[in-house]
Amino acid sequence: MPMTIELGVAELAATRFAISPLSETVACLLQIAGLDRNTVNQPWSRWAREELDREPLALSRTWPLLVTGRLSWPEFLVPAPRDSGDSLENDLDALRRTPEGRVRASLDRVFGEKLPRAAAVLADDPAAGLREIAAELREAHDRLVAPLWPRIRAVLEADVGYRARQLTTGGAERLFADLHPDLCWHSDRVALAGERWRNRHRTVARGPGGLVLMPVVLGSPYVLIKNNTSTQTTIRYPARGTAALWAAGTRSPGAGTVRLLGRMRAALLSALSSPATTTDLARAFGVTPSAVSQHLKVLRDTGLVTRERSGRGVLYQTTPLGERLL
Secondary structure, eight states, X not given: OOEEEEOOHHHHHHOXXXXXXXXXXXXXXXXXXXXXXXGGGHHHHXXXXXXXXXXXXXXXXXXXXXXXXXXXXXXXXXXXXXXXXXXXXXXXXXXXTOOHHHHHHHHHHHHOSSOOHHHHHHHHOHHHHHHXXXXXXXXXXXXXXXXXHHHHHHHHHHHHHHHHHHHHHHHHHHHHHHHOTTEEEETTEEEEOSGGGTTOOEEOOOOSSXXXXXXXXXXXXXXXEOSSOSXXXXXXXXXXXXXXXXXXXXXXXXXXXXXXXXXXXXXXXXXXXXXXXXXXXXXXXXXXXXXXXXXXXXXXXXTSEEEEEETTEEEEEEOHHHHHHO
16 A cells, blocks of 8 residues: 555554644645645635635745645644644644754755745744744634634534444444545555555654544545654544535525425525534524524424534534435
8 A cells, every 4th residue: 555554452542533723724725725625615715715805814934834836744734633622722832832853854854955945944943933823823713714613613523423433333444444535444554545645655654642533624635644743643534514514505495395394494404414503503594592493303303404412512414304305
C-alpha cells in the first residue's frame, strides 16, 4: 500500500474522534485558495467570497504558509485536539504552544533549506509568529465559520455518532473501510490507497499515542494524514451529510407535503435533511423552542424524523421515509 500507519493494540485502543473548529478554519481557507476544492461546498464558497469581497481578511502571516505551491503545508497549523474538541480556544492554545524546534522542522520539510520570507520570519521567532498566526486564524474563524458553526457542528457530531456505531458493530475494519474509499484497515495498519497516493510509498511517522479521527465539513474531498507531528497523528476526512447541510432549507416542500403536514412541519422536515437541535431550528425559523418541539414530536411519532443524543444536546434529522415524502 502506498501510505501506511502502523498501529499496535495500545495505539488502536487510544484512537479517538474529535471535532476541531481550527481544522474547519484552515480547511475553509484552503478551499478559498482553490486547493483540493470540494464541489459540495460551492454554496458556502459563494457566500464566503461575497463576505470577503465586502471586507477582505488580513492573513499576511498565515496565507503564505498555506498557499505554498507545494503538496503540503506546516502540520502545526492544525494540532490534534487534546479532548473531544469543539473549542477554538483550546485549538489555538495548542497551536501557540508548538515547540520551537517542531515549528522549524515542519517549515524545513515543507519549504526546504531556502525558506520564503514569511516562513523565515516565523523560524526566527516562532513564539511571536504563532501568536500572530493564532490571531489571524481567530478572525478567519469568526468571519467564515462561526456564523454557520451550529449547523456545521451538528453535522460533525452526527458523523461521529455514526462512526461510533460502525466501530461497535464491525470493529476497526468496518470503521476505517467506511471513513473514505481510499482508506482501509489491514492487520496492524491503516492504509491509504487510491490514485492520488499511487506514487507516495511511505510509512507515516506517527505521533505519540493513538490516532485522532477528525471529520471535516469545509474541507477537501480527500483524506489528509499528518506525516510528522509532535501531537497525536490526525486523520481528517470528509464528514457525512455535508451536501445535505447546504441543501437544507433551500428545497421547497411539494404542495402535497405542505397540505399533508402543514407549512411549518413541512419546512422543518426539509431543514432537517441536515441534523440540527431544537434551538438551531427555533433560531432559523424565528419561533420559540417549545413550538418547534411540538412539531418535532408529531414528525417523530409518524416516523419522518429521528432524534439522537449528542453530548448535552439532542440532534434531529429527517429519516429515509421523510426524505421520500419530500
